[in-house]
Amino acid sequence: xxxxxxxxxxxxxxxxxxxxxxxxxxxxxxxxxxxxxxxxxxxxxxxxxxxxxxxxxxxxxxxxxxxxxxxxxxxxxxxxxxxxxxxxxxxxxxxxxxxxxxxxxxxxxxxxxxxxxxxxxxxxxxxxxxxxxxxxxxxxxxxxxxxxxxxxxxxxxxx
Amino acid sequence: xxxxxxxxxxxxxxxxxxxxxxxxxxxxxxxxxxxxxxxxxxxxxxxxxxxxxxxxxxxxxxxxxxxxxxxxxxxxxxxxxxxxxxxxxxxxxxxxxxxxxxxxxxxxxxxxxxxxxxxxxxxxxxxxxxxxxxxxxxxxxxxxxxxxxxxxxxxxxxxxxxxxxxxxxxxxxxxxxxxxxxxxxxxxxxxxxxxxxxxxxxxxxxxxxxxxxxxxxxxxxxxxxxxxxxxxxxxxxxxxxxxxxxxxxxxxxxxxxxxxxxxxxxxxxxxxxxxxxxxxxxxxxxxxxxxxxxxxxxxxxxxxxxxxxxxxxxxxxxxxxxxxxxxxxxxxxxxxxxxxxxxxxxxxxxxxxxxxxxxxxxxxxxxxxxxxxxxxxxxxxxxxxxxxxxxxxxxxxxxxxxxxxxxxxxxxxxxxxxxxxxxxxxxxxxxxxxxxxxxxxxxxxxxxxxxxxxxxxxxxxxxxxxxxxxxxxxxxxxxxxxxxxxxxxxxxxxxxxxxxxxxxxxxxxxxxxxxxxxxxxxxxxxxxxxxxxxxxxxxxxxxxxxxxxxxxxxxxxxxxxxxxxxxxxxxxxxxxxxxxxxxxxxxxxxxxxxxxxxxxxxxxxxxxxxxxxxxxxxxxxxxxxxxxxxxxxxxxxxxxxxxxxxxxxxxxxxxxxxxxxxxxxxxxxxxxxxxxxxxxxxxxxxxxxxxxxxxxxxxxxxxxxxxxxxxxxxxxxxxxxxxxxxxxxxxxxxxxxxxxxxxxxxxxxxxxxxxxxxxxxxxxxxxxxxxxxxxxxxxxxxxxxxxxxxx
Numbered sequence: 001x002x003x004x005x006x007x008x009x010x011x012x013x014x015x016x017x018x019x020x021x022x023x024x025x026x027x028x029x030x031x032x033x034x035x036x037x038x039x040x041x042x043x044x045x046x047x048x049x050x051x052x053x054x055x056x057x058x059x060x061x062x063x064x065x066x067x068x069x070x071x072x073x074x075x076x077x078x079x080x081x082x083x084x085x086x087x088x089x090x091x092x093x094x095x096x097x098x099x100x101x102x103x104x105x106x107x108x109x110x111x112x113x114x115x116x117x118x119x120x121x122x123x124x125x126x127x128x129x130x131x132x133x134x135x136x137x138x139x140x141x142x143x144x145x146x147x148x149x150x151x152x153x154x155x156x157x158x159x
Numbered sequence: 160x161x162x163x164x165x166x167x168x169x170x171x172x173x174x175x176x177x178x179x180x181x182x183x184x185x186x187x188x189x190x191x192x193x194x195x196x197x198x199x200x201x202x203x204x205x206x207x208x209x210x211x212x213x214x215x216x217x218x219x220x221x222x223x224x225x226x227x228x229x230x231x232x233x234x235x236x237x238x239x240x241x242x243x244x245x246x247x248x249x250x251x252x253x254x255x256x257x258x259x260x261x262x263x264x265x266x267x268x269x270x271x272x273x274x275x276x277x278x279x280x281x282x283x284x285x286x287x288x289x290x291x292x293x294x295x296x297x298x299x300x301x302x303x304x305x306x307x308x309x310x311x312x313x314x315x316x317x318x319x320x321x322x323x324x325x326x327x328x329x330x331x332x333x334x335x336x337x338x339x340x341x342x343x344x345x346x347x348x349x350x351x352x353x354x355x356x357x358x359x360x361x362x363x364x365x366x367x368x369x370x371x372x373x374x375x376x377x378x379x380x381x382x383x384x385x386x387x388x389x390x391x392x393x394x395x396x397x398x399x400x401x402x403x404x405x406x407x408x409x410x411x412x413x414x415x416x417x418x419x420x421x422x423x424x425x426x427x428x429x430x431x432x433x434x435x436x437x438x439x440x441x442x443x444x445x446x447x448x449x450x451x452x453x454x455x456x457x458x459x460x461x462x463x464x465x466x467x468x469x470x471x472x473x474x475x476x477x478x479x480x481x482x483x484x485x486x487x488x489x490x491x492x493x494x495x496x497x498x499x500x501x502x503x504x505x506x507x508x509x510x511x512x513x514x515x516x517x518x519x520x521x522x523x524x525x526x527x528x529x530x531x532x533x534x535x536x537x538x539x540x541x542x543x544x545x546x547x548x549x550x551x552x553x554x555x556x557x558x559x560x561x562x563x564x565x566x567x568x569x570x571x572x573x574x575x576x577x578x579x580x581x582x583x584x585x586x587x588x589x590x591x592x593x594x595x596x597x598x599x600x601x602x603x604x605x606x607x608x609x610x611x612x613x614x615x616x617x618x619x620x621x622x623x624x625x626x627x628x629x630x631x632x633x634x635x636x637x638x639x640x641x642x643x644x645x646x647x648x649x650x651x652x653x654x655x656x657x658x659x660x661x662x663x664x665x666x667x668x669x670x671x672x673x674x675x676x677x678x679x680x681x682x683x684x685x686x687x688x689x690x691x692x693x694x695x696x697x698x699x700x701x702x703x704x705x706x707x708x709x710x711x712x713x714x715x716x717x718x719x720x721x722x723x724x725x726x727x728x729x730x731x732x733x734x735x736x737x738x739x740x741x742x743x744x745x746x747x748x749x750x751x752x753x754x755x756x757x758x759x760x761x762x763x764x765x766x767x768x769x770x771x772x773x774x775x776x777x778x779x780x781x782x783x784x785x786x787x788x789x790x791x792x793x794x795x796x797x798x799x800x801x802x803x804x805x806x807x808x809x810x811x812x813x814x815x816x817x818x819x820x821x822x823x824x825x826x827x828x829x830x831x832x833x834x835x836x837x838x839x840x841x842x843x844x845x846x847x848x849x850x851x852x853x854x855x856x857x858x859x860x861x862x863x864x865x866x867x868x869x870x871x872x873x874x875x876x877x878x879x880x881x882x883x884x885x886x887x888x889x890x891x892x893x894x895x896x897x898x899x900x901x902x903x904x905x906x907x908x909x910x911x912x913x914x915x916x917x918x919x920x921x922x923x924x925x926x927x928x929x930x931x932x933x934x935x936x937x938x939x940x941x942x943x944x945x946x947x948x949x950x
Contacts (some may be wrong), residue, residue, distance in 0.1 A: 019282065035186075042867070093171065103174070136359060141844075
């Protein structure tokens with residue numbers, strides 16, 4: 001029982017056939033081959049699948065693909081400007097905010113949303129914001145540093 | 160040193176692809192015509208397995224095939240092999256029961272694979288699995304190892320009486336008993352090292368593919384050691400010739416040990432791909448990871464430390480029961496023996512040590528190496544008992560440690576439990592940690608906290624670990640069924656750029672950067688012109704993979720050997736080009752120079768000559784510049800350090816807040832300090848996770864109660880502080896780089912440091928013991944119970 005969904009992903013109009021139970025993350029990974037968005041759990045805890053839907057960070061495993069009908073979706077693949085990393089991506093590299101890279105897309109997408117919403121977030125604000133993103137490699141230390149620097153850079157400050 | 164050589168915090172080469180969503184993890188790979196496997200798993204911890212009726216499932220939409228253990232047995236598929244044989248005290252070999260790929264006759268833990276459905280989509284496979292009817296006759300289960308070895312408990316295997324896998328020991332029992340008898344003071348503890356789920360963020364995944372044209376199999380898998388998987392699966396399980404089997408472990412999203420082992424699903428998809436004639440993919444859901452990834456720790460230990468009146472350690476006696484789970488995972492038997500008991504000297508000169516270990520089968524997921532693997536368990540025993548001894552003898556814990564450290568001039572130092580430490584300086588490392596943690600100022604902070612009604616404590620853990628396992632011959636004598644060398648190939652291209660092939664595997668450690676730095680440092684080629692390849696058995700030389708902090712100590716040493724060969728050959732070529740004697744050529748800063756002259760050839764020119772050998776010493780030197788080396792370590796390496804935790808406890812909620820965590824470590828020479836710090840951070844976070852929140856809980860029937868991130872508490876960003884890390888360097892004396900390894904240190908030192916701090920904070924209430932994890936509930940109950948007792 002396939003149904004067709006259409007939405008804008010990373011600035012491009014896309015559509016595809018999905019089952020009603022298909023999650024947005026499955027649509028992104030399987031229909032659109034945007035495999036940068038990851039699945040790390042099955043209880044919506046880990047945040048590896050965070051994307052932006054209409055400008056807000058959201059776990060793409062909590063949304064059915066059909067619920068994103070007509071939405072504007074940005075994934076990790078849509079963040080950089082060509083070969084130039086987004087300031088948050090650059091900050092993660094500069095501060096070694098990633099190791100195995102698996103949670104990274106979700107972390108970065110989540111961090112960009114925080115920086116959009118809170119100017120110059122404090123360490124405590126960053127740590128609380130990351131409640132929904134689990135990293136097993138970094139102990140968060142360098143992620144927190146990276147987000148602080150990335151948020152500053154996003155405002156045109158020095159990373 | 161060039162700009163991106165040894166010691167420079169080079170930003171990682173692998174990051175751009177991970178940061179832009181262009182990593183290539185196993186589940187990102189899709190093969191043409193690919194089908195999907197779903198594994199039906201036992202819902203019971205222990206049951207006789209009766210008839211399996213899959214007729215309905217086979218008719219379900221999209222289903223291509225359903226296979227059970229009987230199908231595998233009919234095809235002569237073997238069981239999953241165990242890679243380490245331990246012998247009991249009486250010399251008898253451990254009980255090594257069969258571990259079928261799909262259960263046969265009986266299931267022994269919740270999650271034991273029973274059948275596989277292969278269908279055109281994941282959902283179809285999953286839906287169809289619900290149509291399989293399995294007849295189980297439930298049996299009583301036992302999950303606690305200390306319970307399982309008592310008489311009259313449920314028995315998992317006929318051959319394993321009272322579920323005992325082995326009863327092993329090391330050390331001099333009589334000497335230890337005698338020392339305890341006459342000691343001025345004996346400290347005794349009973350402690351549990353809680354079972355953990357490794358929880359790499361990438362769930363395991365595997366794709367099997369069979370090419371009818373060539374007869375070749377390919378397995379893409381989330382592995383830390385693809386050649387080990389090729390060997391085990393090819394030789395023991397599927398009986399496939401190695402030259403027709405390729406194993407690819409592409410980008411792997413964390414391992415921490417859990418992706419070392421050969422798992423059933425790898426064999427299933429590989430075997431099934433030939434059966435159904437199409438590629439077959441399986442990816443774990445996180446719930447399956449909890450039920451099928453090898454778990455870690457799970458020890459129950461009684462220990463006794465004998466001291467003289469001045470606090471000098473005289474003897475240590477340890478008795479441990481180690482939970483193996485329902486089957487033996489690949490390296491499980493080695494973890495609570497040679498990677499545990501041999502570390503019980505810690506950083507100290509304890510002259511007599513005896514340890515006995517009973518390994519026990521239970522109806523739980525198999526247990527194997529998890530970050531640190533035996534060494535965190537050993538450190539936890541030693542450092543908790545040392546801390547308690549300090550308290551009992553009213554000696555400052557830092558001072559008691561100093562009185563017993565191996566003196567810095569005593570290396571090589573032979574411990575009573577087989578290891579010989581090559582280098583270290585525990586005094587300086589401890590002093591660095593004490594200073595960074597402002598140990599001297601603690602009392603002031605404690606009083607300040609008390610004003611706010613908080614209990615504040617500080618705890619030290621001095622650890623040692625044995626990394627870079629081990630001379631192959633020694634490991635073999637101790638029961639290892641594999642070699643433990645490492646390999647590197649340095650392929651210099653005609654234009655002077657380099658591809659390096661390593662037998663190690665990177666799943667977060669940044670090898671593509673670190674190895675490139677080693678090459679850049681030695682050969683003068685910028686890191687941008689160096690590609691590091693790992694993880695594909697069709698490309699790399701036979702290597703043993705990455706675990707036990709071995710990649711740099713063993714794999715890096717192989718790389719140095721390969722580069723030695725490149726330089727030696729380059730000298731011959733350069734001597735010819737420069738019309739000089741080979742003995743007069745030196746290689747430095749990327750140039751072959753005639754000593755004492757300005758005549759030289761750049762590395763790239765020599766490489767070009769090697770591949771375009773027009774003007775070339777062709778009679779004595781082969782063309783090409785491509786060298787491979789194998790390196791077998793001469794000894795373990797011995798990283799060490801002191802970690803100090805400071806905690807504050809809320810009396811009303813029992814919440815433990817880590818206010819400060821300081822790590823001072825000796826990893827030998829540091830290649831990339833940024834990467835090393837990151838490794839420490841991650842390890843410490845896992846150690847704090849074990850101490851404060853992570854726990855694997857089975858109910859009495861063997862159901863896993865902590866089977867998701869809703870129930871298994873993974874440390875989040877707001878559970879942890881920022882860490883203070885520093886390094887003190889003494890060089891490893893027996894490998895060419897002087898490196899020791901840094902991957903596991905944090906997870907080894909942190910649990911004991913945290914628990915010592917928690918107990919220290921609670922000690923004014925008379926509490927001297929608390930089990931990990933120190934959750935708010937446990938702490939609150941301890942405070943409450945103690946208060947009740949006092950009132």
